[in-house]
Amino acid sequence: MSQPESFPGLHAWLDTPLGRYVMAWEEARFDTLVADIFGYNAVQLGVPEFDFLRANRMPFRFKGGAGQVLVETDYAALPFAPASIDLVVLPHVLEFAANPHQVLREVERVLVPEGHVVIAGFNPVSLFGLRRKLVGECGAYPWHGQYLSLRRLKDWLALLSFEANCHVSGCFVPAMEQQKWIERLDFMDRAGERWWPIGGGVYIIHAIKRVQGMRLIMPKWDRRTRSRALAPLIQKTGRPSKGCSQQTTTEKNFGRD
Structure with missing residues (x-):
């Protein structure tokens, strides 16, 4: 019996030509971002079919959520101790979660001070976002999700004392399902990275949990x-x-x- 999936429609879409195109771009960017993040424990929440921690060198790396994972969990109630995880990778969870605010709060809770979170999401300010508008909320995965803009996500992270370190967007090709059109329009990726770098269909943002240190105030003695x-x-x-x-x-x- 196969294990249940958190977002079954999304997992099926990832096996389409457009889904494989998106995942190929994300895998390359995740490899670059997580390679130099050090610590002891790293967890990937969501999209268990792909290993976004493969380039990381922490001694304990595992997947959580639903499906082919080591730890089955609700994203809004993580079964980890506070300040126990050094890196959380969150691919395409927030836009489909019932309560994305709570998911981020849980990520902040389990991360150690100066811990890292790397989030991948669909960009509403893009051709993918336009496809979502045309399809509407009744569409299939991934078009009915509540896409979060980079600006909005940065505001949420700042409220939880995260500092956005860097972000990148990609997949500028229109959201077409045919492989031949994706290949013919691949020149748009090069043009988009140069002329419209924030308009990719997907984005990845890296943020660090900042904890303000305490300063002991001593009395001023004569x-x-x-x-x-x-x-x-x-x-x-x-x-x-x-x-x-x-x-x-x-x-x-x-x-x-």
Whole structure:
């Protein structure tokens, strides 16, 4: 019996000529982005048919979600301890999730400070987005998803204390299902990367979880107050040992002033 899939229509579409064209571009970009991200634990959530962590060198890499995965989980309730994951790869989950905000909150929870998330999504400001508008919400995967613009996604990430490190878009060919037309129009990829770099059908964004450090604020003591504060410590210390004789002498000088 086959395992259930999170988005079964999407998985079937990925095996079409257009889906393979998209996945080929994403695999190449994921390989570049995750290769130099270091840590101990990395998880891929979504699209288990493809290994987007293959270029990463962390000792423990696994897939979560539904289907051919190591850990079956709901994306909105991840079964991982807080601050336990160094890298989360999130391909095409947010635009089809019932609550994408909660998915991102869970990703933020399980990531360590300075942890990384790499997200792939369909771009509404593109020819793919135009195809989605024409088909409408009643269309099949992947056209009925709630596509998130890069600007909107960056706002969501910023609210969760993520810092967007870089992003890239690709797949400028119109959303045609025939392989021959994808091959004939491949020149649009080169033109799009040069003249309209934010208008690709899909995008990938890399963000880092930032945690603000605490700064201890000390009272501003004057010389007299400081000597009174050190006096009990000097009395308790008594006769100094050889290893800290210089430090105790200094403390006594403070006591005399």
